[in-house]
Amino acid sequence: MKNITPNFTPASVNCDECPIKDRAVCAYCEKSEMALLEAMKSYKTYAAGDPIIFAGDRMVFVGSVVTGVARLSQTMEDGRKQMVGLLLPSDFVGRPGRSYSAFDVEATTDVTLCRFERKPFEKLLSDIPNLRERMLEMALDELDAAREWMLLLGRKTAREKIASLLTIIARRQNSTATVSKNDITFDLNLTREAMSEYLGLTLETVSRQINALKKDGVIRLEKKRQVHVKDFARLLAETGDDADGGFLA
Amino acid sequence: MKNITPNFTPASVNCDECPIKDRAVCAYCEKSEMALLEAMKSYKTYAAGDPIIFAGDRMVFVGSVVTGVARLSQTMEDGRKQMVGLLLPSDFVGRPGRSYSAFDVEATTDVTLCRFERKPFEKLLSDIPNLRERMLEMALDELDAAREWMLLLGRKTAREKIASLLTIIARRQNSTATVSKNDITFDLNLTREAMSEYLGLTLETVSRQINALKKDGVIRLEKKRQVHVKDFARLLAETGDDADGGFLA
DNA sequence: CGAGAACTTGACTACAATCAAAGGTAGTGG
DNA sequence: CCACTACCTTTGATTGTAGTCAAGTTCTCG
Numbered sequence: 001m002k003n004i005t006p007n008f009t010p011a012s013v014n015c016d017e018c019p020i021k022d023r024a025v026c027a028y029c030e031k032s033e034m035a036l037l038e039a040m041k042s043y044k045t046y047a048a049g050d051p052i053i054f055a056g057d058r059m060v061f062v063g064s065v066v067t068g069v070a071r072l073s074q075t076m077e078d079g080r081k082q083m084v085g086l087l088l089p090s091d092f093v094g095r096p097g098r099s100y101s102a103f104d105v106e107a108t109t110d111v112t113l114c115r116f117e118r119k120p121f122e123k124l125l126s127d128i129p130n131l132r133e134r135m136l137e138m139a140l141d142e143l144d145a146a147r148e149w150m151l152l153l154g155r156k157t158a159r160e161k162i163a164s165l166l167t168i169i170a171r172r173q174n175s176t177a178t179v180s181k182n183d184i185t186f187d188l189n190l191t192r193e194a195m196s197e198y199l200g201l202t203l204e205t206v207s208r209q210i211n212a213l214k215k216d217g218v219i220r221l222e223k224k225r226q227v228h229v230k231d232f233a234r235l236l237a238e239t240g241d242d243a244d245g246g247f248l249a
Numbered sequence: 250m251k252n253i254t255p256n257f258t259p260a261s262v263n264c265d266e267c268p269i270k271d272r273a274v275c276a277y278c279e280k281s282e283m284a285l286l287e288a289m290k291s292y293k294t295y296a297a298g299d300p301i302i303f304a305g306d307r308m309v310f311v312g313s314v315v316t317g318v319a320r321l322s323q324t325m326e327d328g329r330k331q332m333v334g335l336l337l338p339s340d341f342v343g344r345p346g347r348s349y350s351a352f353d354v355e356a357t358t359d360v361t362l363c364r365f366e367r368k369p370f371e372k373l374l375s376d377i378p379n380l381r382e383r384m385l386e387m388a389l390d391e392l393d394a395a396r397e398w399m400l401l402l403g404r405k406t407a408r409e410k411i412a413s414l415l416t417i418i419a420r421r422q423n424s425t426a427t428v429s430k431n432d433i434t435f436d437l438n439l440t441r442e443a444m445s446e447y448l449g450l451t452l453e454t455v456s457r458q459i460n461a462l463k464k465d466g467v468i469r470l471e472k473k474r475q476v477h478v479k480d481f482a483r484l485l486a487e488t489g490d491d492a493d494g495g496f497l498a
Numbered sequence: 499c500g501a502g503a504a505c506t507t508g509a510c511t512a513c514a515a516t517c518a519a520a521g522g523t524a525g526t527g528g
Numbered sequence: 529c530c531a532c533t534a535c536c537t538t539t540g541a542t543t544g545t546a547g548t549c550a551a552g553t554t555c556t557c558g
Contacts, residue, residue: 072396074396074397074399074400076400076404076489076490076491077489077491078489080404080489081404082399082400082403082404084396084399084400085396095389095393096389097386097389102393102396103396126378126382129375129378129381132378132381132382132385133375133381135385136381136384136385136388137346139385139388139389139392140344140345140346140388142392143388143391143392143395144344144351146392146395146396146399147321147323147333147334147351147352147395148323149399150323150331150333150395150398150399150402151323151325151331151333153399153402153403153449154331154402154448154449155325155329155330155331155449157513157514158513158514191535191536191537192536192537192538193536199403200402200403200404201514201515202514202515202516203536203537204514204515204516204537204538204539205513205514205515207536207537207538207539208514208538208539211538211539224522224523224536224537240325240326240327240329241325242325242326406545406546407545407546440503440504440505441504441505441506442504442505450546450547451546451547451548452504452505453505453506453507453546453547453548453549454545454546454547456504456505456506456507457506457507457546460506460507472555473504473505473554473555499558500557500558501556501557501558502555502556502557502558503554503555503556503557504553504554504555504556505552505553505554505555506551506552506553506554507550507551507552507553508549508550508551508552509548509549509550509551510547510548510549510550511546511547511548511549512545512546512547512548513544513545513546513547514543514544514545514546515542515543515544515545516541516542516543516544517540517541517542517543518539518540518541518542519538519539519540519541520537520538520539520540521536521537521538521539522535522536522537522538523534523535523536523537524533524534524535524536525532525533525534525535526531526532526533526534527530527531527532527533528529528530528531528532
């Protein structure tokens, strides 16, 4: 569909040089354990927009996102679609112990996965405590994120949803240090439609609310996809979260 | 606040006789491992409506729901509230590795917990592979459930939300064998308000939609809190899920 | 039996969805 | 380079679903 992201050349990478080695599922593994994983890994790259796996498909591989952004979503028979997870580098794709995928996984940008055949990986998972340890930690983190998203989907207004999404994207693109600064510019690499799928809205409502925030001076749009926030606290106030929201010890 | 559920007398129970021993976090443990857990467990009962822990509170205990129903929820400053998890017998309360609770936990009915001090439990979790194994499995199951719930919250209509909740409760109360039967009766241990908090609706909308399903002959209400479904497939069709929804190998 | 909680119902409102059309923008090929 | 196409985005008009406000009824249990 599009050209492949060029800044990562899978074939040449050994695990020592892997950009996600400190956060991925293998993060707690020791040298000898890494060797086992390394022996069975293989890289595969997907172009932006391409499906990685469909809900209901047999799940032959599991793996980690090395570069790019993918999304986990669910689609109803009549076409209603809800994104249920955003997969960034180091996030895990697939569920050990289950042979069919419960969700659709699509590449949002070009994506490179570090893949393992599911069966052998499950074997390692039961053999290597460090692997299972990290897996559990990651699952619990994702569970917390999913639950925060449930509050957004169930209770927030359209305007609050947009503000929440913007703060999340702003936080992710700017360093944590930058978050406290009041003047921020960042790119939305999502279409209005992708945002609507994430937020449980229609794309028209997304467009209207973004422009409402702009009209009210909360944000400025440099380009359609580039947002400038003069007063980050103001944007935060629009999310409906309490002041210290999201910072849990 | 209320009287205590009488059909379970904690003090007298050893793990062999525990009603949740096959599904709880300890399910995969062997005799010797059970002994370690048994030595540190203690039961505590909470009356219906009582808080078990508040978001932000220091988390001293973790544990399993033995009897009753509890709920995990999040509240916004202005009072909007979203339930993010339903805790039934065998479900786990608390997150190992985190010292403060991210969510409110309340007893919906009278609830008995089998509690462990968090720190010693975390120690066992790293010592006993069977314990971690089951914990991971449960976390992954909850993650899937949370993601399914995101579809419900983001995209389903009020009627579909009610139908979905009813099927879930029906499934959990009747054995898996019974699910395939078409004639089912079950109790809603939840108030209309609790359902509304779960579904991201108001209690008035919950009431209206339940009565609409009744008027349309999808369900019958024996009592306000007891539902009879003559044709389970019919109820399933109302959820908006595809026919085989929820059955993933 | 009485009081409070839980539930239902009605009238009205509002927010977001839907339907529809028209600008914008980027990429393609003549 | 411009025209053409496809996609993305905005905007407007209208509808519809669920929320809000307000009684009123039915349960539960002390």
